[in-house]
Amino acid sequence: MSTFELLMQGFGVALQPVNLMWALIGSVLGTAIGILPGIGPALTIALLLPVTITLAPESAFIMFAGVLYGAMYGGSTTSILINTPGEAGSMMTALEGNKMARAGRGAAALATAAIGSFVAGTIATLALTFIAPAIAELAFYFRPADYFAITVLAFCSVAVVMGRSRTRGFISLFIGIALGVVGIDAMAGQPRLTFGMMQLLKGIELTVVLVSLFAVGEMLYVASRYRSVPGTMVSIKGQSWFTRNDFKRSWAPWLRGTAIGFPLGALPGSGSEIPTMLSYTLERKLSRSGEFGKGAIEGVAGPEAANNAAAAGILVPLLTLGLPTSATAAVLLAAFQNYGLQPGPNLFSNNPALVWGLIASLYIGNCMLLVLNLPLVGLWVQLLRIPRPQLYAGILVFAMIGVWGLAQSWVDLTIMALVGLMGYVMRVYDFPIAPVLIGLILGPMAEGYLRTALAASQGNPVALVSTPVSATVMTIAVLIFALPPLLKRLKADA
Amino acid sequence: MPALSTEGQTTNEGGGRKAAPYRRPYWLGALVSAMGALWLYNAYFLPQGARYAAIGPGLFVTIAGAGLLILGIILMVQIHRGERFEPQDAEDAAADAPMDRNAFLIALLAVVLPIIIMRPFGLPITAMIAFTLVCRAFGSRAWVVNLITGAIIGALAWFLFSRLGLQLGPFFGQRSNTLFAFLGF
Numbered sequence: 001m002s003t004f005e006l007l008m009q010g011f012g013v014a015l016q017p018v019n020l021m022w023a024l025i026g027s028v029l030g031t032a033i034g035i036l037p038g039i040g041p042a043l044t045i046a047l048l049l050p051v052t053i054t055l056a057p058e059s060a061f062i063m064f065a066g067v068l069y070g071a072m073y074g075g076s077t078t079s080i081l082i083n084t085p086g087e088a089g090s091m092m093t094a095l096e097g098n099k100m101a102r103a104g105r106g107a108a109a110l111a112t113a114a115i116g117s118f119v120a121g122t123i124a125t126l127a128l129t130f131i132a133p134a135i136a137e138l139a140f141y142f143r144p145a146d147y148f149a150i151t152v153l154a155f156c157s158v159a160v161v162m163g164r165s166r167t168r169g170f171i172s173l174f175i176g177i178a179l180g181v182v183g184i185d186a187m188a189g190q191p192r193l194t195f196g197m198m199q200l201l202k203g204i205e206l207t208v209v210l211v212s213l214f215a216v217g218e219m220l221y222v223a224s225r226y227r228s229v230p231g232t233m234v235s236i237k238g239q240s241w242f243t244r245n246d247f248k249r250s251w252a253p254w255l256r257g258t259a260i261g262f263p264l265g266a267l268p269g270s271g272s273e274i275p276t277m278l279s280y281t282l283e284r285k286l287s288r289s290g291e292f293g294k295g296a297i298e299g300v301a302g303p304e305a306a307n308n309a310a311a312a313g314i315l316v317p318l319l320t321l322g323l324p325t326s327a328t329a330a331v332l333l334a335a336f337q338n339y340g341l342q343p344g345p346n347l348f349s350n351n352p353a354l355v356w357g358l359i360a361s362l363y364i365g366n367c368m369l370l371v372l373n374l375p376l377v378g379l380w381v382q383l384l385r386i387p388r389p390q391l392y393a394g395i396l397v398f399a400m401i402g403v404w405g406l407a408q409s410w411v412d413l414t415i416m417a418l419v420g421l422m423g424y425v426m427r428v429y430d431f432p433i434a435p436v437l438i439g440l441i442l443g444p445m446a447e448g449y450l451r452t453a454l455a456a457s458q459g460n461p462v463a464l465v466s467t468p469v470s471a472t473v474m475t476i477a478v479l480i481f482a483l484p485p486l487l488k489r490l491k492a493d494a
Numbered sequence: 495m496p497a498l499s500t501e502g503q504t505t506n507e508g509g510g511r512k513a514a515p516y517r518r519p520y521w522l523g524a525l526v527s528a529m530g531a532l533w534l535y536n537a538y539f540l541p542q543g544a545r546y547a548a549i550g551p552g553l554f555v556t557i558a559g560a561g562l563l564i565l566g567i568i569l570m571v572q573i574h575r576g577e578r579f580e581p582q583d584a585e586d587a588a589a590d591a592p593m594d595r596n597a598f599l600i601a602l603l604a605v606v607l608p609i610i611i612m613r614p615f616g617l618p619i620t621a622m623i624a625f626t627l628v629c630r631a632f633g634s635r636a637w638v639v640n641l642i643t644g645a646i647i648g649a650l651a652w653f654l655f656s657r658l659g660l661q662l663g664p665f666f667g668q669r670s671n672t673l674f675a676f677l678g679f
Contacts, residue, residue: 037585054659084585167572171526171565178533178558185551192555193536216605218584223631224598225581227588388586389632390640393604393625394647400608400624401651404617405660413609420605424598429522429579447554454549 003133010356014364019062022055023361026063027368030070035078035383038222038395040087041071042327042437043214046207047402049335057339058354062361064335066369068328069121069362072272072308073369076113077380080106080300082233089272089307092280096292096299098234103295107239112250112297113304114373115242119251120258120305121366124312127262129359132348135320139345144456145464147321148449149473151442154268154323156477160484161269163432172431175422176439179204186444187451199411206334206441208403210327212416213433215399217423219392224424228388233381250301253283257305264306265313268325271434272310279306312362319343319355322445330437519579523570530562601631616667621648 013019033039045064052060075090080097093113100109142150159169182193183203194200257279264275279302284292292299317323322343324330336343341351348355373380403416426433450464457463465471537559540552569577581589604627612620625644626637634640652662 050660051655051658165572165577167565167568171562171569174558174561174565175526175529177554178529178562181533181555181558188541188551190540190551192540192551193533219628220598220601220605221582222584222587223601223628224593224595225584225587225589225591226594226597226632227586227591228633387634389629389634390625390643392632393628393640393644396604396628397621397625397644397647397651400612400621401617401655401660401662404608404612405655405662408613408661408663410609410613413612417602417605417609421602425522427582427584428593429519430582443554443558450554451549459549 003130006133006352006356007129007360009352010358010360011363013058013353013357014062014360019059019357019361020364022059022063023066023365024368026066027070027365027372028066029063030067030072031074031369031372031380032070032383033067034071034074034076034087034090035380036386036391037078037084037388038215038218038392040214040328041068042210042331043399044071045328045335046210046214046331047398049207049331049338050402050405052335053338057341057351058357060335060339061332061354061358062365064332065358065361066365068311068332069308069365070369070372072121072311073114073117073373074380076117076300076304076307077110077373077377078384080109080113081236081381082384087272089276089303089310091273092276092303093300093307095280096296099293099295100297100300101234101236101295104239105295105297106234106236107241108243108246108297109295109300110236110377111242111374112246112301114370116250116254116257116301116305117308118366118370119254120261120307120309121312121369122363123255123258124262124265124309125359125362125366128312128315128362132316132320132359135316136345136348139320142321142345142469143467144449144453145467146469146473148446148453148464149470149477150321150323151446151449153473153477153480154325154438154442155446156480157267157269158325158432158435158438160480161274162271162434164430166484168429168431169435172426172433172435173439176209176436176441177443178439179209179436180440180443181447186448197411199407199409203444204415204440205406205412206330206437207406208412208415209419209440210331210437211399211402212419213423213426213436214327215395216416216420217427217433219396220420220424221427222392226388233384236377246297249297253279253298253302254305256282257302257307258309261306261309262313265310266316266325267313268317268323268438270310271326272307275306275310276303279303319347319358320345324438324441327434327437330434330441333441518573518576520570520573523566523568523573525566526569527563527566530559530564530566533559534563535559597631597633600627604628604631612667613663614667614669616665616669617652617662618645618648618665619667621645621651 033044044067071087075087076093079085079090079094080101083094083098085091085094097109155173159173160166163169182200184201185192260279261275264270280299283298283302287298314325314329317325318329324333403412406412453463465474533555537552537555541550542552543550583589604624608620608624622641622644626640629640656662
């Protein structure tokens, strides 16, 4: 069956009324959490995980996709109107967007962000539609050694790229790997690091760690350094939305942003900060108007497009290789595992309704979000009226419910408190958080690949680099690890 | 909280603040190394090789433990050489502000208390208490309103999530069974 036919089948799934409803719920929820501080798409999906046990996987993932895309739309609104980016990916938008709003062009900034997100989201979804099956096809030939090399590459890049210090990046990663080995060993059935506790036999759940790091850690951190001065919201009443001139200046940045965001989103470690930053820098370099720094529309159009394209980009390695490249992707992978599904090439052949329904829902979600966001922006910003004490208290209560609901275990609550405290310390001392989650979910997978690869070769470690793919990928991993300090040293010598 | 409360220092959490003398947070590296040592110690009792696969259940534990141990030492060396740490930016938080220890401890209490009271008293009551504590940590003194809001959120969430198939335990916790039995229900 051709890709097009499969996609049409996907639309058949996504357009079922019940799935449309879940897409709408996801989009609304996503926009809301994108606007609210303290809660992002990864945390939201983690909290929704237990609820989705009763849902069909198609419906659940369609809702998650709505949350993922919706958060990107919502984040731009607060960046532009009150200069507080709700998500890391919206930081660049705030630079020019808020200046535009202050100069009376807020409506135009919101419009270029929303339409740019729509354009980038649609193009990136198109790219996903045609590139993902091709990679999945290729991945059929990957052997355990290749997969092991890919996970090592992912480890190296998240630890090196995320955060400001390589040491701290690797510490985060190794904490994740260390937490990942807790529980019954999958192959030998031996309990590891359970300290004699029954409750630890099943291992430490990603949901618990993610919720603790993001919700509890953030709440503790903000409580300890709370600044209760709310930003001033710029009104956009009576402004012209989007002129012909705005469009003329926006379309090229949209396309360039998409071209930067999609491939970078697919690479491990870059998240949404790097693509948006690159797009902003590029637009600034290309601009001749001298308006940058005072509210240039290109500086909103480019990063917003890059942000949404990157969100689609993370789905490529996730769906085709089962490789998460960001915190959100890690929790999506956990969701797949909850349903007993392993993303990868087999998912495309065994579960076409799920994969293509999900991809089709991205097109639908994008249209929904454009309609939800542009005309209703005045309604959305009302969310910011929720007083902060009650907002953070509510976040903690929902985090607690999410953790308690997993197994009604006090051990989980204890892990939540400990990891939450760790999340606090990591914020104060600037350790990146996503590598913990990547290490936690990819560690056991890496171990499995390593064992299968070595078992096939009777334990000869050369097998790990014996295929062309594994040798190349391992070399890249080593380069990512070794090159930056080497270059630094060379520069210092010169 | 370990060394977050070293004496004579109230304003230089995270380092780099001008007001108080900078104290090097060696405990950070020590903690990482200690975790690594604990993992290594446990790995010692696990088989490193296995009959079928070439590697046993102990190998990854050893790697994780050794990695953390070494990284902790590297971090301590970096700290010794004067590595500075800047708190991360977050919304609603001033990264350069001094730490409000009381607010932090109240918020921490809201996280720790549920470990003890969740099972005996149930989710709604626990949610009510935790909610009120966090509100207090953020400076809200509207006790009654917060207690009521927390109770409503906890109760609504209990009904809603229970309907969706989530197991959240008895409404008033394990205690309720004995209580209701006592009252003759």
